[in-house]
Amino acid sequence: MNANRLDGLPHVDATLNYLGRMDDRPRNYTYEPPPGVPRSNTVRDPHTVPIHDTRPLADEISLDREGFALVRAASAVQDFWDEDEVRRVYYPEVQRVIAEATGASKVFIFDHTLRRRVKDTADRTTGAPRQPATGVHVDHTARSGPQRVRDFFGDQAEALLRGRVQVINLWRPIRGPLRDAPLAVCDAASVDAEDLVPSDLVYQDRTGETYGVNYNPAHRWFYVPEMQPDEALLLKCYDSATDGRARFAPHTAFEDPTTPADAPPRESIEIRTLVFHEA
Numbered sequence: 001m002n003a004n005r006l007d008g009l010p011h012v013d014a015t016l017n018y019l020g021r022m023d024d025r026p027r028n029y030t031y032e033p034p035p036g037v038p039r040s041n042t043v044r045d046p047h048t049v050p051i052h053d054t055r056p057l058a059d060e061i062s063l064d065r066e067g068f069a070l071v072r073a074a075s076a077v078q079d080f081w082d083e084d085e086v087r088r089v090y091y092p093e094v095q096r097v098i099a100e101a102t103g104a105s106k107v108f109i110f111d112h113t114l115r116r117r118v119k120d121t122a123d124r125t126t127g128a129p130r131q132p133a134t135g136v137h138v139d140h141t142a143r144s145g146p147q148r149v150r151d152f153f154g155d156q157a158e159a160l161l162r163g164r165v166q167v168i169n170l171w172r173p174i175r176g177p178l179r180d181a182p183l184a185v186c187d188a189a190s191v192d193a194e195d196l197v198p199s200d201l202v203y204q205d206r207t208g209e210t211y212g213v214n215y216n217p218a219h220r221w222f223y224v225p226e227m228q229p230d231e232a233l234l235l236k237c238y239d240s241a242t243d244g245r246a247r248f249a250p251h252t253a254f255e256d257p258t259t260p261a262d263a264p265p266r267e268s269i270e271i272r273t274l275v276f277h278e279a
Helices: 083-102 144-161
Strands: 011-019 027-029 044-053 068-072 106-116 165-173 183-186 196-202 207-213 221-223 231-239 251-253 267-276
Touching: 011 207, 068 083, 083 106, 083 165, 083 231, 083 267, 106 144, 144 165, 144 207, 144 231, 144 267, 183 231
Parallel strands: 027 196, 044 221
Antiparallel strands: 011 044, 068 231, 106 267, 165 231, 165 267, 183 221, 183 251, 196 207
């Protein structure tokens, strides 16, 4: 997709929080850090950009070219806030959707996150639901993608890593139409490797690695207006293939300036998966 293809597409102009230039390595704690240590040392660099309507191009956009895809995928889940039902009903649904979309031989779900926006509440506040992520990022890196395989598969990991491995998220609103804090996704083909900045995500028992993203005016951004619960976005957060296919798709929640003041707060669920292809 090139910039000319975007001419005439509906869009909104909105501010996205990129990572500012830093001398230190970016670091975010997922818990209350030691006394005197800030929860995050990152510097935000806001830029107003056009974010284009994905729907007119939905049949053309693909995981391997742009790094994301819009799929119709109704769920039988009655209550996404019921942990047991999510694991029992939703996990198999997600595995089927991703296997069908990618042709994978195995789809392993390793994590999921539910979010419900609460006004003026920071993410990871004790006693509050997870909040939409408002900084441009990619969940995994060229180093942490393979590490996730080693974390979960032990002695089998190196054999699995000889084949193609992907980290793919499936994201959906669980209340719709979604107008509050929608998700913006960047065309991976518009992202330079130099835009991606390895960043530490510190847990109590390990340190993960994500990408923060520096601003580049070449970035092409998309969203799905008024997304419904029977729709889902597939986001590629890592791909071991280095043959020119998309590997990393930056994304972030954003404040849509057209959102009505009385719009219900965003509720969403994202499932993170390791996707394996036979060598």
